[in-house]
Amino acid sequence: MRMIFATLLLALREIRRHILRSFLTTLGIIIGVASVITMVTLGQGLTANVQDDLAGLGSEVFIVFPRQSDRNVPRQPFEDEDIRAVRNQIAGVEFAAGAVNASATAFHNGQDWQTSLQGASNEFFAAQNIEVAQGRSFNAEEDSRGESVCIVGTTLAEKIFVRDQVLGEEMRLNNVSCTVIGIADERTGSSIGGGNDTNDVVFMPLKTVQRRFIGSDDIQYFVVKYNSDYSALTIQNQLVDLLRERRVIQAGEDNNFDVIDSQEISNTIGGIFQAMTAVVAVIAAISLLVGGIGIMNIMLVSVTERTREIGIRLAIGALAKEVRLQFLTEAVVLCCFGGVIGILLALGLSVAIAGTIDLPFIFNPGLNVMAFAFSAVMGIIFGYYPAHRASKLDPIDALRHE
Numbered sequence: 297m298r299m300i301f302a303t304l305l306l307a308l309r310e311i312r313r314h315i316l317r318s319f320l321t322t323l324g325i326i327i328g329v330a331s332v333i334t335m336v337t338l339g340q341g342l343t344a345n346v347q348d349d350l351a352g353l354g355s356e357v358f359i360v361f362p363r364q365s366d367r368n369v370p371r372q373p374f375e376d377e378d379i380r381a382v383r384n385q386i387a388g389v390e391f392a393a394g395a396v397n398a399s400a401t402a403f404h405n406g407q408d409w410q411t412s413l414q415g416a417s418n419e420f421f422a423a424q425n426i427e428v429a430q431g432r433s434f435n436a437e438e439d440s441r442g443e444s445v446c447i448v449g450t451t452l453a454e455k456i457f458v459r460d461q462v463l464g465e466e467m468r469l470n471n472v473s474c475t476v477i478g479i480a481d482e483r484t485g486s487s488i489g490g491g492n493d494t495n496d497v498v499f500m501p502l503k504t505v506q507r508r509f510i511g512s513d514d515i516q517y518f519v520v521k522y523n524s525d526y527s528a529l530t531i532q533n534q535l536v537d538l539l540r541e542r543r544v545i546q547a548g549e550d551n552n553f554d555v556i557d558s559q560e561i562s563n564t565i566g567g568i569f570q571a572m573t574a575v576v577a578v579i580a581a582i583s584l585l586v587g588g589i590g591i592m593n594i595m596l597v598s599v600t601e602r603t604r605e606i607g608i609r610l611a612i613g614a615l616a617k618e619v620r621l622q623f624l625t626e627a628v629v630l631c632c633f634g635g636v637i638g639i640l641l642a643l644g645l646s647v648a649i650a651g652t653i654d655l656p657f658i659f660n661p662g663l664n665v666m667a668f669a670f671s672a673v674m675g676i677i678f679g680y681y682p683a684h685r686a687s688k689l690d691p692i693d694a695l696r697h698e
Contacts, residue, residue, distance in 0.1 A: 321594040322634030324587020325674065329638025329667045330645065332577050332584070336663055337646040339573025341655040346569065356528070357423060358520040358535060359556045372552055373514035378542055382518075386534045388526030393420035394515035396505050402498060403468040407456035411449075412497045413469060415505025423521035426499075431463045431478030434501050442503030447478040449495035469498060472508050528557060584670070587634065588678040595627050595682035603689065610689065620687035627679020628672055635671030639664050 364371045374394060383392040393416065400413040418433050420426075428447060438445050446467065453462050457476075465476050483494045506513050522531045532555055539553055609619060643659075650657040 317594065318630060318633075321590055322587070322630050322637070324583055324590045325631050325634030325671050326587075326638040326641065328581060328584030328587050329635050329671055330641040332581050333639060333642035333663060333667050334645045334649070335576045336573055337642070337658060337660065338649060338655065339569060339576065340658045340660065341646075341650050343569040343573070344658060345655050356522050356524050357558045358522070358532060359517060359558065360520065360535070360539070361517045361554045361556070363552055363554050369552075372543060373512075373516065374518055374553075375515065376513070378539065379515070379518050381538060381542060382520060382535060385538060386531060388523045388531050389520055390523055391419045391423040391521040392518060393417050393423055394502060394518040395420050396502065396510055396514075396516045398505060398509045400469040400498065400509065402452060402456055404456045404465065405458070409452060409455045411452050413505060413509060414497055414499050415502040415509075416499055417502050420502075420519060421499075423519045426483070427481035428478040429481040431476070433478060439501050440503070442501050442507055444472060444474040444504060444508075445477045445501070446474040447480055447499040448476055449480050449493075449497040450482045451493050451496040452498060453479050455496075467498075469500075470509070472504075474500060474504075528559070532557065584674060588631075588674040591627055591630060591675065592678040592682060595623060595679055596685070598626070599623065599682050599686045602686075607689065616687040619689075620683045623683035623686045624676065624679050627683065628675035631671045631675030631679075632668070635668045638671070639667060642667075 360374070362371050362373055376394070379392045379394050383389055396415040398413045398415075400411060402409045402411050417439050421428075421433060429450075431447070433447070434443075434445060437443070446469070448457075448462065448467075456467075457465065462476055462479055467474055467476055480495070480497070480499065502515075520531075520535065522528065535555055536551065540551065543552060545551060610616070642664075647657050649655075
């Protein structure tokens with residue numbers, strides 16, 4: 297143990313004697329470690345950000361859109377009867393609710409704001425996990441009769457209303473007046489058919505939007521919330537079969553609708569980003585190999601410069617393994633210093649870049665420990681040959697070296 301401690305002190309003293317050379321030697325390790333950690337950290341943040349966006353679609357949810365299967369045949373919208381059939385005839389379905397989207401200009405107190413308008417029911421709120429933070433949701437009469445009431449998102453509430461004076465206020469959407477009865481809870485993620493800001497939205501009863509903004513009873517899409525105890529694939533197959541039957545699609549004909557599984561989207565996109573992150577990290581790790589080669593090169597130079605010193609140590613009784621340990625320790629210490637500096641640099645870069653592009657910063661202790669351990673292993677791998685070469689020097693020849 298004393299020998300290892302003494303060897304470590306000698307390694308630190310030698311590194312300190314050539315501080316600039318030591319720093320330049322470890323530059324490849326620093327860049328490699330910093331690149332790998334930064335890329336992986338940003339990739340994890342991007343994956344988390346996308347999955348958080350997709351969480352706005354809800355979990356255990358199918359989203360069904362009409363599709364134009366033939367250019368000569370117009371797109372066939374859904375009807376209320378389709379949604380009732382899905383709700384009543386497929387086991388495991390908890391909620392099935394239609395919705396429509398439109399854009400509108402909101403006016404209040406001399407302020408105007410372009411926003412997204414969504415016609416939906418309380419069942420749609422339940423399927424999409426939309427909560428009303430203040431006020432209330434639509435009651436049964438407002439929902440069935442299509443009353444002019446609305447629930448606003450937090451962004452819209454901040455833009456055109458006076459703080460704490462939202463509920464009960466009259467607001468105009470295009471030429472339609474409505475009474476604000478609630479403020480939706482702030483959400484993260486994406487909304488179906490909406491804009492980039494899920495909180496920049498106005499919810500009104502489905503029938504209100506259909507009659508006063510869309511001009512028809514058509515349903516643009518609907519969501520199906522199912523019980524997680526049931527098989528998603530079974531429910532999806534039953535959903536497809538039921539809709540094909542109701543929309544009179546003959547055997548062999550393509551579906552004129554799409555069924556999207558929100559969980560499948562999340563898993564697929566998460567897998568893609570993880571694969572991209574891994575590829576980028578592997579490319580960045582090449583600089584670690586370059587850094588390791590730099591360590592080997594400078595250690596070989598050090599062996600040549602210190603040949604006489606090695607000869608003296610061997611001549612007065614030092615063992616070959618002690619000489620080998622000394623040079624191997626120097627290489628490992630150099631790589632460890634490079635690893636520590638690289639980790640600190642990566643943390644700073646990750647925080648700065650994540651803040652700049654509005655990504656969550658996810659600190660991964662395991663990744664940082666692994667990067668440090670890998671840099672130490674690089675020191676062992678690329679430092680062994682110079683250390684072995686030093687230990688094999690002949691003392692007589694080494695003492696004659698000038």
